[in-house]
Amino acid sequence: MRAIQEAVAAKGYYDADTAMVVTNRDYTAQAKVLARKNDVVLCDRERLISMLLKARASEAHSSHAGKAPTPASVAAGPVCVRCGAAVSESVRAYCLSNAERFGGAIYCFPHQRRIRPA
Numbered sequence: 001m002r003a004i005q006e007a008v009a010a011k012g013y014y015d016a017d018t019a020m021v022v023t024n025r026d027y028t029a030q031a032k033v034l035a036r037k038n039d040v041v042l043c044d045r046e047r048l049i050s051m052l053l054k055a056r057a058s059e060a061h062s063s064h065a066g067k068a069p070t071p072a073s074v075a076a077g078p079v080c081v082r083c084g085a086a087v088s089e090s091v092r093a094y095c096l097s098n099a100e101r102f103g104g105a106i107y108c109f110p111h112q113r114r115i116r117p118a
Contacts, residue, residue, distance in 0.1 A: 001031050008038045024048060056084060080108035 003021045011019035020041040027035070027042055035042045043051070078092040079085060085108045095106045101117050 001028070001034060004031055004034050004038070004040050004042075007040050011038075011040070022048060056081075078106050080111055081105045082107060082111045 003023075007019040007021050010016070018041060019039070020043060021035065022043040024045050026044050032042065034040075078087050078089070080087055087106060087108050091109065091112075092106050095102045095112070096104065101115060102112070107115065
């Protein structure tokens with residue numbers, strides 16, 4: 001609730017058209033009512049995940065041929081940060097053990113080949 005109150009105050013102070021509160025959790029019923037009455041957009045965990053997946057899919061579509069991740073594929077296990085393809089635990093472990101090369105990210109085999117060693 002406090003975050004919504006602060007967003008309302010900031011919206012007025014900065015003469016903003018829109019205010020948004022983002023969380024990786026859920027909102028209480030009271031918070032939803034307060035936000036609705038003050039025209040504050042709420043972005044909860046599900047909406048945040050959806051937005052991130054859409055952004056990743058858009059990025060993958062514009063710069064890489066491949067399958068964008070879905071909520072099911074994300075929940076199923078590790079995925080390539082470039083194309084969203086599911087990768088095995090051994091591929092995940094390889095990428096993480098070579099953090100200097102991959103920057104701590106996980107890549108499928110085709111995308112691993114495109115990354116030059118540092």
